[in-house]
Amino acid sequence: MFRNRFVCRRCKAVMRTSNMKVLAGKVTCRSCASHAFKPKRKR
Numbered sequence: 001m002f003r004n005r006f007v008c009r010r011c012k013a014v015m016r017t018s019n020m021k022v023l024a025g026k027v028t029c030r031s032c033a034s035h036a037f038k039p040k041r042k043r
């Protein structure tokens, strides 16, 4: 199903976390503290 990989929209850092957390906005980027993520589609 979904890969638990998300890319930060601001700094392009790849985070590995559950997609429920991302949808709930509980994930913070480690390097830029942004909350905007998009799922990484391509492998």
Ligand SMILES: [Zn+2]
Binding pocket: 008, 009, 010, 011, 012, 013, 029, 030, 031, 032, 033, 034
């Ligand atoms: Zn970031």
